[in-house]
């Protein structure tokens with residue numbers, strides 16, 4: 001069964017989509033493996049690699065938490081340009097990466113939202129049968145990153161430090177620390193008040209914190225890393241309104257303005 005995709009719909013893991021429909025909604029290169037729509041903060045990867053046909057080091061790792069993805073470029077050594085560069089810098093440029101796997105011509109299955117962890121160069125054959133340097137990206141599933149992040153204690157950091165870590169401005173921070181810092185920072189920024197409607201959090205969670213839900217303003221999924229300006233802490237009503245409300249687009253625009261104002265203030269502090 002192929003899922004009919006509407007603009008703004010979250011991609012569902014394991015669901016199948018027509019590649020054409022994804023491009024109809026978001027544009028981006030229709031032939032490339034790495035598609036980088038200009039007007040949207042998304043990067044789509046459409047891979048035929050499953051892992052087994054490439055032997056070790058490519059495709060999924062053993063527990064399917066990381067995908068080793070061979071970058072773009074059919075001939076000669078691969079370079080960190082175009083799609084490869086976009087992938088390398090997706091967090092810095094505020095883009096989320098959605099990984100799809102081909103199931104048949106024109107039809108792709110959504111695997112997960114993934115985050116760039118690392119890349120390495122490897123000598124491989126190109127399509128002309130020449131040896132060349134290929135770029136192998138390590139992309140980790142966002143829910144796995146979140147699990148690891150949840151185990152980290154970022155409570156000793158001040159709000160300002162958390163913001164720097166979340167922005168990746170501190171040297172040598174891992175994506176796990178960044179993810180943990182982002183969550184903590186956004187909750188501190190909200191200070192128990194929903195960042196959309198301004199009402200107090202409806203209850204206190206078991207861990208003693210005010211219950212607010214993380215909402216990503218720039219994603220088609222709900223996990224992982226984002227810039228502080230692209231995340232908000234919301235009461236359950238506002239969260240659901242943004243996901244399912246008839247006026248979700250307008251409400252989201254209003255929220256983006258509010259968060260941008262808050263973040264603009266931070267820069268001057």
Ligand SMILES: [Zn+2]
Pocket residue numbers: 194195196197198199234235236237238239
């Ligand atoms: Zn609210």
